[in-house]
Amino acid sequence: MIEYKYNAGSQESRQLAELWSKSMADVGIRLEAAAVQFVDLLKDKKVGKFVLAGSAWIADYPDAQNFLQLLYGPNSGTSNEAHFRLDAYDRLYLRSASLPDSPERNALYREMNRLLLAWAPWRLGVHRVFNHLQYPWVKGYKKHPILYTNFKYLDLDVAARAAALR
Numbered sequence: 001m002i003e004y005k006y007n008a009g010s011q012e013s014r015q016l017a018e019l020w021s022k023s024m025a026d027v028g029i030r031l032e033a034a035a036v037q038f039v040d041l042l043k044d045k046k047v048g049k050f051v052l053a054g055s056a057w058i059a060d061y062p063d064a065q066n067f068l069q070l071l072y073g074p075n076s077g078t079s080n081e082a083h084f085r086l087d088a089y090d091r092l093y094l095r096s097a098s099l100p101d102s103p104e105r106n107a108l109y110r111e112m113n114r115l116l117l118a119w120a121p122w123r124l125g126v127h128r129v130f131n132h133l134q135y136p137w138v139k140g141y142k143k144h145p146i147l148y149t150n151f152k153y154l155d156l157d158v159a160a161r162a163a164a165l166r
Contacts, residue, residue, distance in 0.1 A: 001030045001031070001032055002024070002029065002030070002031045002032070002051050002052060003031075003032050003034055003050070003051050003052070004017055004020050004021070004031050004032065004033045004034065004051070004052040004053065005034050005036045005041055005044060005050050005052070005053040006033060006034070006035060006036065006041070006053065006054055007035075007036070007037075007038045007041055007054075008035035008036055008037055008038070009037070009038055010038075013054060014033075014035065016054060016125070016126075017033035017035075017054075018033065020033065020052075021033050031052075041053065045081040046077055046078075046081075047077070048076070048077075048083040053081075054125070055081055057070065058146075058148070059146045060146070061146070062145065062146055063101070064109045064113075065096065065097070065109075068093060068096070068109065068112055068113075069093070070082075071084045071089065071116060071121060071122075072089070072090060072093045073085035073086065073087075073089070073090045074090070082121040082122060084119070084121035086115060086119060088115060089112055089115045089116070089119075092108050092111055092112045092115075093112060095108055096108040096109060096112070135161070135164070136160065136164065137156055137157040137158075137160035137161035137164060138154055138155075138156060138157075139154070139155045139156065139157055140153050140154050140155050141153075141154055
């Protein structure tokens, strides 16, 4: 039996846990989903007290390092929730950290990715898609490819809004 911990306060997490249980049962694996308070789930992940658990990450900056650092061995107990440790990966990570954006660094990133695919410390699940609706009187809106908050750049055309609402 494999235990899967999920956030007890999230309906979406509960539904994903049910899907995990059903999918694993379909291939003959018994998976027990355990609802855990979010703060306890974070503590368990920090010390590696789990077999399977869900996580999410949103890129802060547009570089592969933003994700690759999540599996760097010395980051275990902080951002490396998988507690993944592989000397070959860690050496490549350190080499890549000393290089500027370049074909050489990209080659290291590709090799790190190859190692991650082979060792599979994560099972990637979902990629959320967001829709953005905008009134025509909102000016200056341009969806940033990474960040979710860009309201400080918005302006309203009050006259256009008034005309539209008549």
